[in-house]
Amino acid sequence: MQLLSPVKLGRIELANRVVMAPMTRSRADSQSDMPSQIMKDYYAQRAGAGLIITEGCHPSAEGKGYCRTPGLYTQAQQAAWGEICDAVHGRGGKIVLQLMHCGRVAHRDNKAAGVRTVGPSAIAAQGKIYTDAGMQDFVKPVAMSLGDIEQTIADYVAATKMAFAAGFDGVELHCTSGYLPAQFLSTGTNHRDDQYGGSLENRLRFVIELITAMTVVGGAGRVGMRICPGNPFNDLHDNDHCATFAALLDAIETIGLAYLHVIRMPKIQDNIALAKAHFSGPLIVNDSYSQETAEAALVDPQISAVSFGRAFIANPDLPLRFAGNRPLAEFNPRLLYSPGPEGYSDYPMSR
Numbered sequence: 267m268q269l270l271s272p273v274k275l276g277r278i279e280l281a282n283r284v285v286m287a288p289m290t291r292s293r294a295d296s297q298s299d300m301p302s303q304i305m306k307d308y309y310a311q312r313a314g315a316g317l318i319i320t321e322g323c324h325p326s327a328e329g330k331g332y333c334r335t336p337g338l339y340t341q342a343q344q345a346a347w348g349e350i351c352d353a354v355h356g357r358g359g360k361i362v363l364q365l366m367h368c369g370r371v372a373h374r375d376n377k378a379a380g381v382r383t384v385g386p387s388a389i390a391a392q393g394k395i396y397t398d399a400g401m402q403d404f405v406k407p408v409a410m411s412l413g414d415i416e417q418t419i420a421d422y423v424a425a426t427k428m429a430f431a432a433g434f435d436g437v438e439l440h441c442t443s444g445y446l447p448a449q450f451l452s453t454g455t456n457h458r459d460d461q462y463g464g465s466l467e468n469r470l471r472f473v474i475e476l477i478t479a480m481t482v483v484g485g486a487g488r489v490g491m492r493i494c495p496g497n498p499f500n501d502l503h504d505n506d507h508c509a510t511f512a513a514l515l516d517a518i519e520t521i522g523l524a525y526l527h528v529i530r531m532p533k534i535q536d537n538i539a540l541a542k543a544h545f546s547g548p549l550i551v552n553d554s555y556s557q558e559t560a561e562a563a564l565v566d567p568q569i570s571a572v573s574f575g576r577a578f579i580a581n582p583d584l585p586l587r588f589a590g591n592r593p594l595a596e597f598n599p600r601l602l603y604s605p606g607p608e609g610y611s612d613y614p615m616s617r
């Protein structure tokens with residue numbers, strides 16, 4: 267079974283190709299944004315994955331959008347993440363931190379008092395976001411100044427340094443789903459008239475500068491990026507998302523990232539073909555794969571691994587279940603983002 271064979275993504279060595287996809291589960295401390303003890307249990311239980319990619323983690327207080335999501339911008343957060351890394355490594359696993367700055371996809375009730383919500387332009391996302399007081403309209407972001415852009419890149423760099431100090435095997439830039447990097451790339455969210463907006467070249471600038479800065483910290487072989495061209499999530503719109511992502515991938519090709527994590531969108535276009543045409547490194551592919559379709563995908567030599575999200579929720583030992591052809595358990599959707607261990611770290615192993 268290809269899925270269970272080892273592979274190397276840049277400098278990260280995986281024991282198998284079953285990757286756990288990043289999933290926000292809202293179990294961090296709501297005040298300190300500290301990873302919790304149950305997060306340690308949850309990730310340790312899933313250490314049999316060839317690689318765990320953590321839930322989105324904000325690199326600054328401003329980058330927080332949802333409630334009870336973890337951050338990495340204080341020493342205390344670094345120490346707590348360090349315990350999670352140790353627990354996963356202690357069970358033979360590998361773990362990458364996903365850095366997610368939500369930009370305009372936020373609500374003030376989900377953030378510390380007085381912390382701004384920022385974006386490339388002052389355009390609110392249409393729709394509502396979950397808060398503990400119920401669903402509320404997205405807030406209108408403050409358009410970032412050039413100084414804010416510089417500071418935000420510095421925040422990602424600081425978080426990358428802290429991630430390596432905590433023991434993470436790598437970091438992944440979340441560059442889809444309507445969050446800050448995607449907001450800079452897209453015509454619907456970026457109406458700037460300076461060097462970070464307007465032309466395609468200008469809209470790419472933030473992400474290129476950001477990923478380049480992140481790779482300077484510990485080398486490109488420990489940095490991945492997640493994309494999903496055409497993903498309209500969180501009211502994202504781009505006049506030509508294929509051209510945007512093709513140009514982005516062309517521009518970063520020579521950096522030599524550890525991997526590109528591609529979410530397919532077959533109803534919109536073939537994102538895997540797009541990625542292959544413009545990126546020559548290893549690919550992790552995602553979305554709605556089964557064991558069988560994942561095996562078939564791995565026939566392509568550029569596809570190094572397949573990530574599974576929902577299947578890992580109720581099946582902590584997913585690779586073992588694949589190996590033994592054991593049935594997969596279903597998760598309880600009502601407990602996806604609820605606080606506490608229920609529906610989170612209490613799903614049993616199959617053994």
Ligand SMILES: Cc1cc2nc3c(=O)[nH]c(=O)nc-3n(C[C@H](O)[C@H](O)[C@H](O)COP(=O)(O)O)c2cc1C
Pocket residue numbers: 287288289290291320321322364366440492529552553554555573574575576577602
């Ligand atoms: C509860 C939940 C939370 C998610 N949170 C994130 C996230 O923080 N970052 C991210 O890149 N994708 C996130 N996703 C998307 C998953 O990584 C993945 O792309 C999606 O579940 C499709 O893969 P699957 O069919 O294997 O579940 C989330 C998905 C779910 C179900």
